[in-house]
Amino acid sequence: DAGITQSPRYKITETGRQVTLMCHQTWSHSYMFWYRQDLGHGLRLIYYSAAADITDKGEVPDGYVVSRSKTENFPLTLESATRSQTSVYFCASRGWEHPNEKLFFGSGTQLSVL
Amino acid sequence: DQQVKQNSPSLSVQEGRISILNCDYTNSMFDYFLWYKKYPAEGPTFLISISSIKDKNEDGRFTVFLNKSAKHLSLHIVPSQPGDSAVYFCAATNAGKSTFGDGTTLTVKP
Numbered sequence: 001d002a003g004i005t006q007s008p009r010y011k012i013t014e015t016g017r018q019v020t021l022m023c024h025q026t027w028s029h030s031y032m033f034w035y036r037q038d039l040g041h042g043l044r045l046i047y048y049s050a051a052a053d054i055t056d057k058g059e060v061p062d063g064y065v066v067s068r069s070k071t072e073n074f075p076l077t078l079e080s081a082t083r084s085q086t087s088v089y090f091c092a093s094r095g096w097e098h099p100n101e102k103l104f105f106g107s108g109t110q111l112s113v114l
Numbered sequence: 115d116q117q118v119k120q121n122s123p124s125l126s127v128q129e130g131r132i133s134i135l136n137c138d139y140t141n142s143m144f145d146y147f148l149w150y151k152k153y154p155a156e157g158p159t160f161l162i163s164i165s166s167i168k169d170k171n172e173d174g175r176f177t178v179f180l181n182k183s184a185k186h187l188s189l190h191i192v193p194s195q196p197g198d199s200a201v202y203f204c205a206a207t208n209a210g211k212s213t214f215g216d217g218t219t220l221t222v223k224p
Contacts, residue, residue, distance in 0.1 A: 031210070048211065
């Protein structure tokens with residue numbers, strides 16, 4: 001199906017474990033983003049990517065690693081999960097033509113770190 | 115320091131009346147503003163946007179107003195419908211990156 005998909009939808013893990021959240025888009029959008037949304041708060045940018053093999057830090061990058069070997073995939077890895085990383089994670093994408101173009105979001109991954 | 119603020123966490127209106135959601139920002143470098151709507155267990159979806167060179171943009175029942183001198187924007191929904199009940203996020207962009215407010219939960223009562 002066309003669009004942007006995230007997996008898994010729900011994940012429970014333990015402190016110290018490595019976790020990878022997946023994001024896949026079928027539009028060939030150049031830009032991809034990872035946001036986290038904590039309860040009662042807005043979305044904060046973790047990392048973004050302008051193209052394959054080009055990534056950059058956002059507002060809250062500590063404790064996260066990203067890679068983008070293919071345009072369509074943008075996985076987010078928590079190297080050693082902490083309870084403060086319990087959150088809902090949203091992946092988003094947009095084209096390159098207009099920097100202010102709207103973002104297309106996935107349905108989110110709800111992550112609980114125990 | 116939060117650069118985009120939505121000071122009202124919630125808003126309740128009657129069906130058919132106007133809903134007004136507000137957003138304030140502090141960074142003068144923001145050049146584009148967007149509103150997103152979010153239903154539970156779904157990702158945000160784009161609703162309407164406005165460039166910093168304009169002061170109004172309209173799309174059906176939705177109108178966004180921008181007051182640059184006050185660094186304030188608002189979203190008007192007329193008439194409000196029960197299906198509009200959702201969380202509304204204001205976002206401001208600079209250099210292609212978006213900064214979001216905390217959201218306002220709108221409840222439209224039948």
